[in-house]
Amino acid sequence: MRIFSMTDVQLEMRRQLRERAFQALMSLEYGRNVIEACRFAYTYDKNSTSDSDVEIPTFLLNLVMGVEQSKSELDEKISHYLKEGWTLGRLTLVEKNILRLGLFEMTKFGTPQLVALNEAIELSKNFSNEKSSKFINGILSKFITE
Numbered sequence: 731m732r733i734f735s736m737t738d739v740q741l742e743m744r745r746q747l748r749e750r751a752f753q754a755l756m757s758l759e760y761g762r763n764v765i766e767a768c769r770f771a772y773t774y775d776k777n778s779t780s781d782s783d784v785e786i787p788t789f790l791l792n793l794v795m796g797v798e799q800s801k802s803e804l805d806e807k808i809s810h811y812l813k814e815g816w817t818l819g820r821l822t823l824v825e826k827n828i829l830r831l832g833l834f835e836m837t838k839f840g841t842p843q844l845v846a847l848n849e850a851i852e853l854s855k856n857f858s859n860e861k862s863s864k865f866i867n868g869i870l871s872k873f874i875t876e
Contacts, residue, residue, distance in 0.1 A: 751793040752853050755827040768794050797834045804830045811872045825862055828853045832870050843874045
């Protein structure tokens with residue numbers, strides 16, 4: 731039997747909320763508003779009688795709103811680290827949103843850079859493939875080293 735420390739529980743909860751933030755960001759690509767996207771991502775697999783009664787965690791809202799508000803600036807930074815001849819349009823929506831989320835956490839959210847990098851890689855492993863994980867690792871690692 732494993733005993734979890736409060737830190738383990740908090741880290742796992744943040745990891746789950748990052749996944750929800752990524753899912754909300756993906757749904758925003760198709761026209762939802764931020765609150766609706768966060769509520770859906772947070773409650774879609776919970777057995778709640780009314781989704782509108784569920785309080786959305788601040789961590790989740792802050793991530794999604796922050797990325798949405800900083801999207802142009804984040805995209806510009808990501809473009810800077812792409813190989814010559816590559817554009818944002820060439821990336822999948824999954825890669826773009828994971829990169830945006832990771833870069834936002836590194837630059838504006840106060841998450842330690844290596845933690846944000848690791849979390850972005852884990853997201854890409856869950857929602858994409860190994861090639862994508864290596865790509866995301868490469869882009870965000872370039873940002874950290876510069």
